[in-house]
Amino acid sequence: MSLLSAMQWLYFPDAFWFLVVQLYPSRFTATLAIFFRLLRKGWTWYLSAVHAPVPLSRNPSYLGARDVSIVAATIDTPDAFSACLRTWAGNAPKEIIIVTVPHDAARVRALVSAAQVPSTVPVTVLTHPRATKRGQMSRGIRQSTGRIVALADDDTYWPPTALAHLLAPFEDPAVGGVGGRHKAAPPEHKTKWNCWEAAAARRLWVHNISKTANNAILDGCFVLPGRTVLYRGHIVRDDAFLHAFTHDYWLGKFLADSGDDTFITRWCQSHGWAIKFQSNLEADVLTSCKDSSAFIKQCVRWHRSSLRTSLRTIFHIRQLLRYS
Template sequence: MIDSKLQEMQSIVTKTFKDVAGSSTKVMVLSIPLAGKRRQMARGIQRASGSILVLADDDVLWPPMLLPYLLACFEVPEVGGVGTRQHAHVHPDAALSLWQYLAARRLEKRNISISASNYIDGGVTCLSGRTVAYRAEILTDEAFISAFTHDYWRGRYLLDSGDDTFITRWLYSKGWTMKIQTEPNAEISTIVVDSPKYLQQLIRWARN
């Protein structure tokens, strides 16, 4: 978030977590001068602690045992990143709209594709940024931070989207392996767009 919104967001977060999780929950709100997803991510990464960092979008729901199952994959020293399977989060009693149906179908096809390719030859097309875990030493490295925040298309246009595809390429280039945790207890759910804006998402993902 940008600096001008810091105090407002701090008050919202403080009230929310006090009501939901109790006053003992600790949340740090960080800001940067100018808006930009990759710069915002870099700010958080640089302030994080621990040997494993988990990145997550704000439109996902985690199952209770997600973190233990993600961490289990890092018992193999060569693993640098771990992704999850995903399904669409919709109300169980509501009929799917056309856009929700298309999004849900895409997620199910993706689950099959990434699970199979990762099992067969270790390949991963992209570790989705909706929820993904990395070894901290990879993301906190100064070379990564610099490349991540200075990624230009055709040497002229600074890229801000496609953060998950960039990190996936980075891990490949540095010799790390990646895993998809296919255990059902680690499958996240994500809120899908119920409007034609879903098509705009597809275009953005294709460009990334």
């Protein structure tokens, strides 16, 4: 077994080692679990440090104004959406498609108007009858025309360089999806973060390191976070994908709406597409953070969804390791 293959075993979750200690309680297993945890941390930091992002091509095959459709699903749209929309338009995409529910449509259109997006970037507001993220995303994806579809959350800000650098990995025809690092946007109307915002910012920082390291060793990852992620249009517009995406059942009973980002990442990798994670400053995007104890409830939702989707992704581990 190669060193790289051996190190892949470090990516079993901490819950695996916790289970080992519970099933075989001894000083030896506890020491082994601690050793592997420390080794995993060190290996993760090393891989994150040496990961090389894909540089810009001198003659890029994909241009934002010609090839990229931005799709955003939104409900209870925040006031900051106008500012987010301006940053997306500042990257000069081909089109922006926003999907909301009927009772929010007037508010979304008002926020779009307030954003004063240049006329060169068409913005379309669509509605979906029910507030389901996957249903809304599917509605927007079907409407898109770009060779690349960028999925974005309604509280995400893009620097002017983001789109060009996130497009760079698509020069490799084997790449199906691309994501980048997510960082906490500075809080508005104050100079200091409170404890909740600091905790959220740290969570993003830790996830960036983990995703970068995971991509360096596997040339893939368990999930490209959905705050901002790009996919080839023909992958996500495929009828088979859209049907599976909107008819995804947990345990065969419960229709899943959360975990959309994990589903798409898993779909790409299980269908032979490579995944890239851009770790350069120019591709970083910003997102707002919860400034109250609501952050805890948000984390609970994330972890509940992560548990379900990660268990399903384990069944695709062969596809993940195949890229190494």
